[in-house]
Amino acid sequence: MDIRTVSGVMPVREEDQLDWQHLRDYLVREGVLPEDAPDLCAVQFPTGASNLTYLIQSGEFVAVLRRPPHGPLPPRAHDMGRESAILARLHPHFPKAPRPYAYCGDPSVLGVPFFVMEYRPGVPLDASFPEGFAYTPDIGRAISERAIQALAELHAVDPEASGLVQFGKPEGFLRRQVDGWIERFHRSRTDEEVPDADVVMAWISGNVPDSRDVTVIHNDFKLNNMLFAEPSYRDIVGIVDWEMATVGDPLLDLGVMLSYWTEPSDPPALQSLFPSVTVLEGFYSRQEMAERYAEATGRSVHDLKFYYVFGVFKLAVILQQIYVRYKMGKTSDARFARFGDGIRALVSHARAEIG
Known part of the structure; x- marks a missing residue:
């Protein structure tokens, strides 16, 4: 296998380069690589807008490396050690979660915390299928079903038996989520106006439902965090990006997935932002x-409006946290230049859904 031929990767951006020799030596010390392992080579996944993700190779060994983004980071965000520990406990109970190989919090190795995990050779779905793929409506139905099945399977994992209960505080979880994301919005505000933001935040804060269940949740469950097997795209071979996983209200996962689940009738600005x-x-x-x-789960979705609107608002906050770093010159990624318009489009859509 040659990682340079993997679909969807690119050469590592200059600003994102790491000391690959230090990494190789570290992986040898940790027993992940043998003493005589060849030098590492690396490519980068360009689609993520948060943590930086690389595909690395040494001989036949292929793995994924995750590290935090550049610039100032929100408190407790982008915790590589936590994500690695969650995967270590989740993988035996939910095989779609990749197995972690090693976590390093020592800045002398790469300058930042990072972890290395199993590579799953699947393809995420975003704006389109690969050129030449013969799409039919039954494939769309199959993918929709697989996504729901995977979410139901995740929510069936026992937090106690898996040891994942330690990664969450279920009591008052939903209220803390709402208050926390509103605080993040205020903390990452730029000098640009966001009409309707105060109305949306007030509605979310005033309409928090009572959580009926507590499960393991991904907290960023969406199509492009699912890896689909080629060539049929009907089966999910892996689910990635567990940074925000916790134990809490499972309907948050449903709301997040639906906030990305664009429909033909959605406003053009929203479809352009998340094709x-x-x-x-x-x-x-x-x-x-x-x-x-x-x-699939037997759960009521009576309060779906809240979970969907909150999911859309969270997307606006995530974009704003990235956008403020871009405006401060902490990253030069040109994709982030239009995030200001994206934040306003999301908040406007949330306001329209409230009615």
């Missing part, structure tokens, strides 16, 4: 996804 294959004929609507989740 998605879900607009194609055959994919379930957001309402159908919610109904299938209720059928």
Whole structure:
């Protein structure tokens, strides 16, 4: 295998380069690589807008490396040690989660905390299928079903038996989430106005439902965090990006997934911000996804409006946290230049959904 031929990777950006020799030596010391392992080579996954993710190779050994983004970081965010520890406990109970190989918090190795994990050779889905792929509506239905099944399987993991209960505080979880994301919005505000933001935050804060269940949740469950097997794209071979995973209200995961699940009738600004294959004929609507989740889990989705609006608001906050770093000159990634318009589009959509 040659990682340079993997679909969707690119050469490592100059600003994101790491000391690959130090990394090789560290992995040898940790027993991940043998003493005679060849030098490492690396490519980068360009799609993530948060943590930096690399595909690394030494001979036949191939793995994924994750590290935090550049610039000032929100408190407790981008915790590589926590994500690695969650995967170590989750993988035996939920095989779609990759197995971690090593975590390093010693800044003398690469200058930042990082962890290395198993590589799953699947493809995430974003705006389109690969060129030449013969899409049919039954494929959209199959992918919709697989996504719901995977979410139901995750929410069936026992927090106590898996040891994951230590990574969450279920009591008051939903209220803390709401208060925390509103605080993040204020803390990352730029000098640009965001109309309707105060209205949306007030509605979310005043409409927090009572959580009925506590499960393991991904907290960023969406299509492009799922890896689909080629060439059919009907099976999920892995789910990645467990940075925000915790133990809490499972309907938060549903709300997050639906906030990315673009429909053909959505405002053009929203479709432009998050172009998605879900607009194609055959994919379930957001309402159908919610109904299938209720059928698969036995849970009520009566308060779906809250979870969806909150999911959309969280997206706006995530973009704003990235955008403020861009405006401060902490990253030069040109993708982030339009995030200001994206924040306003998301908040406007959330306001329209409130009614």
